[in-house]
Amino acid sequence: MTADLIAKIETLKATRPNNIAVQCFDPVYFGTLSNAHKSRLLKCLNSGIENPDSEMGCYACQPSDYDDFKPFFSKVLARYHKVPEGARHTNDWSLKGVDGLPEDGVLDFARLGLPALSMRVRTGRNLKDFPLPGSMTKDDRIRLEEKMTTAFKTLIAMPDYGGRYYSLTPGHPCFIDDATYQGLVDAHIMFKNMDSDRFLTAAGIAADWPYGRGCYVSADKGFIIWVGEEDHLRIMCMQHGTVLNDVFDRLKSALDVVENIEGLEFAYSADYGVVTSCPTNLGTGMRASVHIALPKLTADGTDTRAKAIAKPLGLSVRGVGGEHTPIGADGTVDISPAARFCITEAEIVTALYKGIALLNAKENQS
Ligand code: ADP
């Protein structure tokens, strides 16, 4: 079994130069591991082995994987995030002194001549006392949701939050029917059925769907916490407007509240910051995005040109339904800075503002 997988990795190494995990797999290092560690590391690579076209090709399955398998993950991180091997991450939400920040510290898209946009900032968090989603049992998923259902009672009781929890777990007191779930997905509040994601399926992250899955939504619908997606929690603020600071600042204060709820302890690595399932998200776990119409750059009905312009600006282009979805009929796309690791939270949100200024200028010149 192990020998078969190693042989597969070696074949992929020769044929898939863009699959980072297989490229960073070192058989000599692998040979030094105990049998238990060997199977743990191979589990991390399973998604990339089953999906040769993967770009990253691996997911951590335990909060300690990044540290336990540092010789592997430090290579993966260096290659994907274009940082030196052994680079250490620092978290910092303070906008003070961030390069490109307007003098008054306000990241207002109206200054760029833009109308109100849908703005969203999310970060991933995982509880340190559970395996990461790729290694969770059905029972783990249900227990984690129970723990969060209790934690959400604190938020629901607070005047600034309120709202309710929606569960997809059959028999859960907050269980919702398919139509309600679909309404939440269409409103960009709830995540899609994970079974349809071949990467998450091969990683074991989509297993036991829909058990242990759900989301908390504040009374004003602007603060949302996903439970049981790619990370235990995806915590986000979302709002229609022009001032990016509104969602960023709200997320920071809401995160502080959540982190202080009794019994919730998140996984952090001393060297790598916020621990996430996917190494693409490690460090900040943060993706800051806007939905913006770029009708000229998408005039051919695809995002090809927008992507070609966005990439050198450090921006990712996604569809209006999120990752792996098509662009909107009016040319609306989801733009976010690609960097998450060895960058601070404050730098990410400023990078979104600066990036949109540049991308919008390209759109207007087209
Ligand atoms: P993630 O951002 O957690 O990596 P996705 O890219 O799959 O995940 O997006 C999840 C959901 O969030 C999708 O419904 C997507 O349309 C929505 N979304 C992302 N950014 C925005 C935004 N700026 N405004 C509204 N919805 C957004």
Ligand code: ARG
């Ligand atoms: N596992 C996929 C790959 O390696 C997706 C990685 C990035 N996306 C994510 N949702 N983590 O290409």
